[in-house]
Amino acid sequence: MRIATWNINSITARLPRLTQWLETAQPDVLCLQELKVSEDGFPRDALAALGYESVVNAGGRWNGVAVLSRVGVEDPAVGLPDAPAYDGVVEARAAAATCGGVRVWSLYVPNGREVGHPHYDYKLEWLAALRATVEQPAAGSAPFAVLGDFNIAPTDEDVWDIAEFDGATHITEREREALSALESAGMKEVHPRPLKYDVAFTYWDYRQLCFPKNKGMRIDLVYGNSAFASAVGDAYVDREARKGKGASDHAPVVVDLEV
DNA sequence: ATGACTGCAATATGCAGA
Secondary structure (H helix, E strand, O other), X not given: OEEEEEEOOOHHHHHHHHHHHHHHHOOOEEEEEOOOOOXXXXXXXXXXXXXXXXXXXXXXXXXXXXXXXXXOOEEEEEOOOOOOOEOOEOOOXXXXXXXXXXXXXEEEOOOOOOOOOHHHHHHHHHHHHHHHHHXXXXXXXXXXXXXXXXXXXXXXXXXXXHHHHOOOOOOOHHHHXXXXXXXXXXXXXXXXXXXXXXXXXXXXXXXXOOOOOOOEEOOEEEEEOHHHHOOEEEEEEOHHHHOOOOOOOEOOEEEEEOO
């Protein structure tokens, strides 16, 4: 079974790219983030025509996540239990489904903006809610994974130049402690292999030739429980999807399970 | 060559992304 995650930065702008990628990569399950679309505007029919059912949590102009599956959808859920609000709004940042016997969450972790900004505290609170949500399934025997844009680089090597990030979000101890908390709950990170260069970056800014210069970050992550992690046969970042005009600024992470 | 931000809501430019 092939499971992938991709921050597509607008499903409306990216629909031609998305359908092309589904046809070539042939994922059984795809977690999407940054839909940037209303519930009504989600291209449910176009995806159904390709054989995918969709569990959608869409919030309009910002955020928005979905789980696409061509191996069935059971127990769909939208929204992280006890997720904090920001400016009084509980944003569309989580959606879940059990697909072909594998429970997955598609996650779009808050950016944090700046250390000390209210959005940074919101990010940490949101990650605490995630830790609580994974607690039980992490310890279970059924395969379970959380996939998405975590907006955290797990180590200093996961950004192109750590010196450029002095004082910035995405690399701070408190953010990385939230990832460690997932691991202490029983989740293991699935490490994708790069198709080029040393590190499997998943994000490159649109500006200043970041992609050609490989000034990237590895912030789109996959964490699975023991049953999931032990079934992983291969994992990689499809950087080809970042090339050319009309690309998202993120590349998909692809995980192949031996089930 | 992979190439010098992009998408959205609004309808000019500002916000957000990280």
